Amino acid sequence: MEVRDLVKRYPKAQTDAVDRLSFAVEGGEIFGLLGPNGAGKSTTIGVLTTRIRPTAGQALIANLDVMTAPRTVRSLLGVVPQHNNLDRSLSVRQNLLFHAAYHGVPKAVRTRRADALLEQFSLTDRANEKPELFSGGQNQRMMIARALMHDPKVLFLDEPSTGLDPAARLFVWDRIRDLRQAGVTIVLTTHDMDEAAALADRVGIVDSGRLLALDTPSALVRGLSTGSSLQITVEPAGELGMTGLLDRLGTLAGVQRCEQVGAEAGVHTIRIYLTGEAAAIVAPVVAAVSEFGGRLAGVEIGEASLEDVFIELTGRSLR
Amino acid sequence: MLRSFGSVLRRDIVVTGKDLVAFLAQVLLQPVFFLFVFGKLLTGLGYTSSGYSDLLFPGLVALTATVTAIQAMAFPLVAEFSWTKEIEDRLLAPLPLWAVAAEKVVFAMLRALVASTVMFPIGIGVLGSIPYRAGGLGLLIGVMLLGSLVGACIGMTIGTFVPPAKINIAFALIFAPLLFTGATQYPWPSLAHLRWFQVLTAANPITYVSEGMRAALVPNIPHIPGWICLLALAGSLALFGTLGMIGFRHRAID
Numbered sequence: 001m002e003v004r005d006l007v008k009r010y011p012k013a014q015t016d017a018v019d020r021l022s023f024a025v026e027g028g029e030i031f032g033l034l035g036p037n038g039a040g041k042s043t044t045i046g047v048l049t050t051r052i053r054p055t056a057g058q059a060l061i062a063n064l065d066v067m068t069a070p071r072t073v074r075s076l077l078g079v080v081p082q083h084n085n086l087d088r089s090l091s092v093r094q095n096l097l098f099h100a101a102y103h104g105v106p107k108a109v110r111t112r113r114a115d116a117l118l119e120q121f122s123l124t125d126r127a128n129e130k131p132e133l134f135s136g137g138q139n140q141r142m143m144i145a146r147a148l149m150h151d152p153k154v155l156f157l158d159e160p161s162t163g164l165d166p167a168a169r170l171f172v173w174d175r176i177r178d179l180r181q182a183g184v185t186i187v188l189t190t191h192d193m194d195e196a197a198a199l200a201d202r203v204g205i206v207d208s209g210r211l212l213a214l215d216t217p218s219a220l221v222r223g224l225s226t227g228s229s230l231q232i233t234v235e236p237a238g239e240l241g242m243t244g245l246l247d248r249l250g251t252l253a254g255v256q257r258c259e260q261v262g263a264e265a266g267v268h269t270i271r272i273y274l275t276g277e278a279a280a281i282v283a284p285v286v287a288a289v290s291e292f293g294g295r296l297a298g299v300e301i302g303e304a305s306l307e308d309v310f311i312e313l314t315g316r317s318l319r
Numbered sequence: 320m321l322r323s324f325g326s327v328l329r330r331d332i333v334v335t336g337k338d339l340v341a342f343l344a345q346v347l348l349q350p351v352f353f354l355f356v357f358g359k360l361l362t363g364l365g366y367t368s369s370g371y372s373d374l375l376f377p378g379l380v381a382l383t384a385t386v387t388a389i390q391a392m393a394f395p396l397v398a399e400f401s402w403t404k405e406i407e408d409r410l411l412a413p414l415p416l417w418a419v420a421a422e423k424v425v426f427a428m429l430r431a432l433v434a435s436t437v438m439f440p441i442g443i444g445v446l447g448s449i450p451y452r453a454g455g456l457g458l459l460i461g462v463m464l465l466g467s468l469v470g471a472c473i474g475m476t477i478g479t480f481v482p483p484a485k486i487n488i489a490f491a492l493i494f495a496p497l498l499f500t501g502a503t504q505y506p507w508p509s510l511a512h513l514r515w516f517q518v519l520t521a522a523n524p525i526t527y528v529s530e531g532m533r534a535a536l537v538p539n540i541p542h543i544p545g546w547i548c549l550l551a552l553a554g555s556l557a558l559f560g561t562l563g564m565i566g567f568r569h570r571a572i573d
Contacts, residue, residue: 010573049411052573075413085404089334101326102412146408 001025001048001154001185006057008043008209017043019209020057025154030176030186032200034193034306040209041189042082045156048187049079061154075103078147082158084139086131092142093118093127096149103150110149117145121175137168144175155179157188161195173199193306205310212313220309230272230281231261233298234289242268245292252288254281267297278303323414324422331426346387346434347441350379354445357504373450374540377532378503380438384463385470385501385525386494388431392423392474393486400570401483410571420567424471424560431467455535458545462531465552469524472559479566501525506533508541524555 001024008018018040025031033041046052048059050070059066066073087095093114100110118124121141126134131142140160147155160176161169176199180186190196196203197217204214213220234245242260249258254276262269274281278301289296335342358372399406409419442449481489500516500523507530510517520526531548533540 046573051407051410051571071413071415074411077411079407079411081404081407083404085407087330087405087408088403089337089405090330094333098326098330099408101329102323102409102414104322104326104413 035206078152381528384435388470389474391427393478396478427471459535466528475563
């Protein structure tokens, strides 16, 4: 799957929703598009799934251009949208069976596959109910099961766990990992850095329609100019020499820089940015604090995350 | 492709089949009351002449066919594109876009044909007898088919061009004129003395369904010749079919 210089400008829009986006997804990987709402993730998925006409550029699935061979492309892909688009007039089982029938799956195959997927997604008990009163998690499971009924080669999931409770979210994550095991290529969008880090083999960070970075989650985090950090709270135990303490902390091995981020009622908060492991630096920090007349009241280790990558790239937070 | 098309059509038939009674009640209540009040009650009371029901019946069958098709198309289309998004699963099937639209048209036509056919036994029940002649059967079927198709395409045009939030007001504004300018309650040639209204009614496709029905069932009442009706309906079909497809494509692909 590949996107080349993709541009989408909606009619009457001032800017491009997708702005010269290019990336390729390998067969069998989980590829995550991470970015805030409005970054162009869903538009990109819309183009790839033949529902949005690009203004310029090309999108290919299995070397087929989505614009010139939309029917063949649609037979290769499964789509789990962000909103509920289940057929409310049909039961759970009928939703699955009709979806497969639209895709020309023979009757015996679709019956067998529906039973297996209902089981796998814990929907067997409610197979004959209509999805009207289902929870968000049940709807999401149903939509994933439905998307798998015609055995797609690529599965698109648009914000797969938005609005789900933690248990439902973990269930969906597990099923997504199962699918990768089964060889399905997965493209998911998310504005949740935890989700991207937990699921994706590679993550593309998008903002304002542009791709800012693309790599494995760990490589993206490693590439940060800052690594993990240590946040300490210091109470005065005598004559506290803050300036001297900050200078000393800055010279410790493994410390990149440090700054005071808070001072309330005599309690000071200092953030120390590290180049190495946080655990190794704790002892020298304790020693330095007591040397300058302080007492350590709290230590918090902050591991760098994709959120930090996003902040470094855009200067603002994901949320 | 034919198999996919058949499956999409089967879905609509299965869903309607579950509510057949509700469906028939929904589409037949109004024409049945029309038939009873204007065809039976007013004639019995002497306010209309006894021949009026013969004139009214073909018009009501025409109205039922067209309006049922418009409603069967427009309302679900608006809901599926805007609120339930149910159509997306079909738009993602390996079918060409026009086939998804065509299935909707075929299904709306089937609903309209069922509703207008049921009008015949109901007409016998309410009026005692209805005008019928075997010689007009071919024209009758042709006009009913074309009328239903034109209705479906008008429904597709309304359902895709009118913004969803305005569909209720649009229907209120479209339906009343459509209902009363379709030569349903009067034969078109009799409007000769009211020229402006005759011209206005000539622009309503339902006029040609009503007049075509009269040509088939009650040829002794002055009417527009059957072949002109068929021609006008074919023209309307081309016009609204094209407009509806443009609207459908516009809604289906951003």
